[in-house]
Amino acid sequence: MRDHNFLTEMNARHLWHPMAHPGEMQATPPKIITEAAGVRIRDMDGHETIDAVGGLWNVNLGYSCEPIKTAIADQLARLPYYSAFKGTTNDAAIELSVKLAEMFGPDGMSRAFFTSGGSDSVDTALKFARQYHRLRGEGTRTKFIALRKGYHGTHWGGASVNGNPLFREPYEPLLPGCFHVPSPYPYRNPFDEADPERLAHLCLKALEAEIEMQVPSTVAAFIMEPVQGAGGVIVPHESFMPGVREICDRHGVLLIADEVITGFGRTGHVSGSRHWGVRPDLMCLAKAITSGYFPMGAVLAGDRLAEVFEGERGAMIGTGYTYSGHPVGCAAALACLEETERLAVWDRAAAIGARLKAGLEGLRRHEAVGDVRSEGMMCALEIVSDRAARTMDPARAGRIYEATYKAGVMVRWSGSNLVMSPPLILSEDDADRIVAALDEGLSAAG
């Protein structure tokens, strides 16, 4: 490997990074990660940390999952690629569709369509929603409604339903016909309502008002993350998603669950929808489907869509990707999901997540911690400069992030939030180490 200075220099000169300013690469170079094992990563300087980010919310099984590595190598040797466009398919893709139908059957899902990642899954689900209505003779239903602070990837459809101006403004104008309603975020909301249940009620009323304002016969779908991830780990009250389902049903609007982060155990259940006792119409998956070992995603559909797409009024699916059903990705996913089930990672996420939550709650003793949020193994600390005024302090969050890294733990610095989504195989000791390193980081830089 070339030396650190050379790679930093070349990175600044030749490599543009997602969600980063290309002109700042020299002044604030990224950490160059060179090795990983278990739940730990190592940078070019040999500094080892617990990866409390789990890659990017995706490495649920850690970095040493031999069954996935073996499955990838075996599949590469046998059949490195074949297309799943009309006329051909491959055995790994078929096996994976069966596995997903089994895993997500309790969520009402029975059909799988494969993609290369989360953004693909979201855009595909939005298209399926429109096509469903069109096939049923309700082609006027073209609009989408989403939550503010939601994140749904970066393709045009996903960017258009995203609820964060940072990812929208540079690329305006986006898809017409996308509308946003308040997120059930007790710490900051337009109603100044801190009680999660009352807030959920207000947000549901706002959603229904928006559907009525748009006229229900023009609305195709509502899309939401069961727990908002990139928006800062926003955990809705348990009444929220069931309430959404009920409103959608009343107005003939499809419910798309964006489970790109919450799918496969992160909230303590197989899916985030199941966590809230809701069956969506479409489910977007990616990330932990291969634990990050191969770029892969899926859209799942239930009987309601299957009846229309496969029935008398059905028609060709006019969307897809060269790598839809990539055999290596499907083999990686199959091995990953077998391990995910064998280890029952959802139970671990619930148990270790509870321990992590208790530890993080203790960090409220630091003045800089304005809010602590978590569900299963999705956690965030919101860093403020003034507790009473809840003033966001991204610069301080950045300093705490660096100090926590020095103390042996990588967290994700996102605006004024420090976010965690560790591998679900995390041990109790490592959960305690994450809290201890944040404590040290907060003392040093908070």
Ligand SMILES: Cc1ncc(COP(=O)(O)O)c(C=O)c1O
């Ligand atoms: C909820 C959600 N949807 C969609 C995406 C987009 O996934 P990808 O980055 O794989 O395109 C993400 C990525 O973080 C996500 O969190």
